Amino acid sequence: MRAAPPAGGPKPPHAKWIAQLIRDAARGAATLRALSPERRLALEIAVDEVAEVAELERQWMDAEAIAEIADGMLSTTPELDDHLRRLKSRASPEG
Secondary structure, three states, rough: OOOOOOOOOOOOOOOOHHHHHHHHHHOOOOOHHHHHHHHHHHHHHHHHHHHHHHHHHHHHHHHHHHHHHHHHHHHHOHHHHHHHHHHHHHHHOOO
16 A cells, blocks of 8 residues: 655645635635636635545544554554463364
């Protein structure tokens, strides 16, 4: 399984354009109606993309936390190994 890049990692090639679009919209337009339809659509797509990435990162972190818990549950100690060995020997027809 391939690890996801950390947050703040490589940006998509259009990230600078998106950032500039957001700055332009915030600086020059009192309302979204002042933007051309194409720029409004681009801004909507950019905002949706940012929200989607944030949600995917949150889900990735949740999965990592669950995996860490599961790994801890599956790890053994010498005492647990001894106990399991005793239980298996009781359950086996030869033991």
